[in-house]
Amino acid sequence: MKKVLIACVYPKERVPGQRFRFEQYLDFLSENGFEFTFSNLMSEIELAIYYKKGHLFQKGILAVKGFLKRFREVRSASQYDLVFIPRECFILGTSWFERRFAGKAKMIFDFDDAIWITTVLSENRWFRFLKNPKKTKEIIEKADLVFAGNQFLKDYAAPYNPNVVIVPTTIDTNLYTNNYGSVERPVCIGWSGSFSTTVHFETCVEALRVIKNKYGSRVTFKVIGDGNYRNEELGIVGDPWVEKTEVQDLRLIDIGIMPLPEIEWAKGKCGLKGLQYMALSIPTVMSPVGVNSEIIQDGINGFLAADTQEWIDKLSLLVESKELRMQMGARGRETVVEKYSIEAVKHSYLKYFRQITDG
Numbered sequence: 001m002k003k004v005l006i007a008c009v010y011p012k013e014r015v016p017g018q019r020f021r022f023e024q025y026l027d028f029l030s031e032n033g034f035e036f037t038f039s040n041l042m043s044e045i046e047l048a049i050y051y052k053k054g055h056l057f058q059k060g061i062l063a064v065k066g067f068l069k070r071f072r073e074v075r076s077a078s079q080y081d082l083v084f085i086p087r088e089c090f091i092l093g094t095s096w097f098e099r100r101f102a103g104k105a106k107m108i109f110d111f112d113d114a115i116w117i118t119t120v121l122s123e124n125r126w127f128r129f130l131k132n133p134k135k136t137k138e139i140i141e142k143a144d145l146v147f148a149g150n151q152f153l154k155d156y157a158a159p160y161n162p163n164v165v166i167v168p169t170t171i172d173t174n175l176y177t178n179n180y181g182s183v184e185r186p187v188c189i190g191w192s193g194s195f196s197t198t199v200h201f202e203t204c205v206e207a208l209r210v211i212k213n214k215y216g217s218r219v220t221f222k223v224i225g226d227g228n229y230r231n232e233e234l235g236i237v238g239d240p241w242v243e244k245t246e247v248q249d250l251r252l253i254d255i256g257i258m259p260l261p262e263i264e265w266a267k268g269k270c271g272l273k274g275l276q277y278m279a280l281s282i283p284t285v286m287s288p289v290g291v292n293s294e295i296i297q298d299g300i301n302g303f304l305a306a307d308t309q310e311w312i313d314k315l316s317l318l319v320e321s322k323e324l325r326m327q328m329g330a331r332g333r334e335t336v337v338e339k340y341s342i343e344a345v346k347h348s349y350l351k352y353f354r355q356i357t358d359g
Contacts, residue, residue, distance in 0.1 A: 001035040002081040002357045007073065007089035007101070009041045013243060016272055017112055018086055020169045021149070028346050029353060037080070039073060041066045041091065050091075066090060070097045077104035081357045085139065086110045093132030095139050102142035106356045109139050112149035112169055114268030116156065140164075145356050149270035150291035165352065168291075169270040171279040173341040176247060178281030178333060187215075187319050190222035190253030192273050194241065198226050200266075203287075204259035207311035208234055214312075215319055224249050253282055254325060255318050259311070260287040271295045275340050278302065278332030283318050283325045285311065295340070301331035 010018055026036055042050060042062065049058050070090055074097055077083060083101040085108070090097050101107055116136040140146055140160045147167040148154040157164045189208065191201045201223060211219055212234055221234045229238030239249060250256075256277030260266040267290040274295060277284040286292040288304040296302040303314040318325050338344060 002033055002353075003035050003037070003079065004029075004082045004084055004353075005037045005039060005073065005077065005080045005101075005105070006084045006086070007039050007041075007070065007097070008086045009088065009091060010047070011040045011042075011044055012038060014040075014044070014047070020171065020272055021110055021112055021147075021167075022084065022086060024170070024172055024342055025346055025349050028342075029350060032350055034353060034357075039069070041069065041089065063092060073097075074100040074104070077101050080105045082353070083107045084110070085143075087113070087115055088135065088139070093135055095132070095135045095142075098139045099142050102144070106144045106359075107142065108145045108147060108352070108356060109143035110147040110149075110167070111136065111153060111157075112268075112270045114153070114156070114265050117265050117268075144359075145352060147352075150268070151294070152267045152290055167349065167352075168340050168345065169272050169275065170340050170342050170345050171275050171336055173279055173333075173337050173343065176276065176279035176336075178329065186218055186220045187325075188220045188222055188252060188254045189257060189315065189319075190224065190250075190255070191257050191259075192224040192241075192250060192253075192276065193226070195226040195228065198223070198229050198238075200260055201229075201257075203261055204257060204311055205231065205234070207305075207308045207315065210308075210312050211315050211319065214316065219319055222253060247280070250276060250280055250282070253277065255315065256282045256284045257315075258284065258286040258292065259305075260289040260292070262287075262289055266290060271340075274302070275336055278329075279336040279341075281326075281329035281333045283328040284332055285314055285318070295335065300328075301335045302328060 008018060012023060013019055046062055049055050050062060083105045085098055116133055118133050137160050140157045143161060146157050146161050146164040148157050148164055149169055154164050154166050193201060208221060221236050223229050223236050223238040225241045226238045227240030258274040260269060269290050271291045274284050274286050284302040285305050286296055288306050296304050298304040305311040305314050
């Protein structure tokens with residue numbers, strides 16, 4: 001058995017960047033000769049402290065505790081055949097741990113966002129000075145292999161490392177199955193994200209107002225992922241993200257939307273929310289930003305909308321035709337099954353792990 005240390009920040013099944021990037025492959029890899037030690041930097045209780053305002057002393061304690069944990073793991077890293085780093089293994093701006101891991105074992109670095117662009121939660125703005133925009137580059141330089149979530153991310157990594165491959169974010173299409181029923185109801189236009197990305201949803205609100213005025217009670221709107229979000233004009237009371245009901249909640253949506261601003265950070269996105277809609281046969285409308293333009297063939301397996309008028313026009317087509325919603329939803333699911341599912345990618349994932357550990 002090949003021994004693998006996964007040095008990540010979050011517990012299992014906690015964040016999409018882990019769940020849909022590597023956690024869903026662990027059983028398959030275990031069946032094929034890999035033994036995993038899963039080492040998350042913080043527990044659920046510690047994460048709750050990290051995301052709260054204030055609590056500076058407790059956050060300092062967390063940083064020291066995490067430093068000591070990673071330091072012990074670096075000292076014993078030679079017992080592993082491979083160290084897998086998703087995004088980063090430590091919350092502050094140093095790449096010291098990743099560079100030391102690379103000196104003692106083979107290392108794969110996986111990233112699915114433009115994480116070299118510095119962003120800091122408002123709750124942790126006092127720690128901004130500890131962020132390091134060069135950290136991502138430094139980790140890439142030391143990795144034996146880099147998993148980039150899309151072409152934009154690969155283009156960033158390629159000058160720093162010759163061994164970069166695109167590994168898309170993928171969906172479990174055995175869990176995400178279509179759910180078209182016969183119950184007639186208002187058409188629900190829905191968005192899924194988090195409290196930090198509702199600003200992306202807001203870029204589409206002007207178009208949704210027009211849709212609301214145009215269709216009245218024939219449409220409803222739903223926001224999943226931010227329980228504090230409110231928009232009285234659209235009748236939206238946000239729903240919190242709940243892991244156990246995530247798929248059921250998404251199935252309440254008839255048209256899925258993924259608006260993104262045309263900025264560098266957004267170009268690094270890997271289209272996860274759109275892929276979730278599509279896997280559930282929900283017709284999907286996305287901004288033509290980054291990988292979205294690769295996932296969607298406009299008018300075939302979904303729609304791309306670049307401005308407010310396009311959002312209005314294309315949402316209107318879907319609201320007015322159940323047949324179009326079903327056809328486009330079916331084609332969207334086909335795309336996910338063929339290109340963005342666990343089944344479509346798992347053998348490539350295994351091949352890369354074997355190449356690194358056997359080389």
